[in-house]
Amino acid sequence: MKILAIESSCDETSMSVIEDGHIDLGTVILSQIDIHKLYGGVVPEIASRSHVESVTVVLEETLNKANVTMDEIDAIAVTYGPGLIGSLLVGLIAAKTIAYIYNKPLIPVHHIAGHIYANNLVKKMEFPLIALVVSGGHTELIYMKENYNFEKIGGTLDDAVGECYDKVARVLGLPYPGGPSIDKLSKEGKDTYKLPLPLNDDSYDFSFSGIKSAVINLVHNEEQRGNVIRKEDLACSFQNKVVEILTKKTIKALKEYHVKNLVVAGGVAANSAIRKSLEEECIKNSFDLTVPPILYCTDNAAMIGAAGFFAYQKGIRADLNLNAKANCNLEDLL
């Protein structure tokens, strides 16, 4: 079964053709930068996300790359939320139009379900599993008893990990996005600054605004005392605490839910310290860990196509009244 998938929840417009939920026949991810390149320079109207032209360009390119025609496509999968309404609507309207014109079933996919199913593009997902979703805008622990069955067992109460990294990077004067900058710098440093282990309790929830404030206060206090901040050491101390709490709660979830499989999803999965720490703990406990390659970690339509296949098998369909949702629960399957 071939699914044409569309994802446009945030900064990128992406389409992909995915066969049977795991074979990527062709994926195109168009960022604002690519759009500018395509038209030879910055063109404000084209930069506008709501511009229809970028959608048709991406569609053509995707079908070419996958070497399929619309006739060979069996269904259309699309991200309906969560995300920016304006951005979501671009993809959603495109999906509905294509589904209507070519008379194909329409499958609504939750953005986070997509991130999790990116793992199926690497290796067949085995259930039950725990998914750690860590991205710019999300930090969640999900328990999956079986295919396309989601139970959110914990999440951030304030900043997502990615947001926390970005804010600490801002305080340290490091470039955006903060994740790669801090990850790189921390390799040159030592864990010398004392920072709290954020929300170190029995829940599966996370809170990163406290450690952000602790870093800010530490920097202010050191500056007032006339001390120079050793950025590499502070980056290392900060990252260690974040990695420690993420690892601790994830491993606890695997143990308490009696689960052997861990999948990691989202852009922050690229962080080397998080990967290393989870790998070590998984080896120690004989858990099976899957982390997708970077391309599938950040926002892309391939993951929506993978998730869409399993949603379809579960009988999940939408009609042309499907609407974009800025906020929506992973558990409330459409």
Add this chain to the structure above:
Amino acid sequence: MVIYMEYKITLKDELDTIELAQNLESEKFPNMIICLNGELGSGKTVFTKAFASSLGITDTITSPTFSIIKEYNGELPLYHMDVYRLDGNTSGVNIEDYFTKGGIVVIEWADTIKDILPKERLDIKFKVLDENKRVLVITPHGKQYEELCEAVL
């Protein structure tokens, strides 16, 4: 020259921030625009969380820094924005649409999009004194917001 009224309030801790948010919420009206400015960790999100809980929103208010806009349903809809990441480039995000949707709009780092802010709004500037203490400078723009301040502050 227009001279704006300005209120200066010292908050001794986070609880004071929460109380102020609750008091402002009690005088809410549709299309109320609250603009928050102040450095990282100064209390903008703490303020918004308290405001949201007064509005009867039970969802966890998480940071909108990455996603830019988050929407919640309460006694009135709440549109929580953080426009820092836009770096002033608001084209395509349709922020203006939210000003007239009948909900309450809370914008963090609003100074970075001054050009598109409505003339009538409430500006709150957070200044950090020490780890807990904050000074807030509250500036109402427009009659509705002046009355709101007189009632609450």
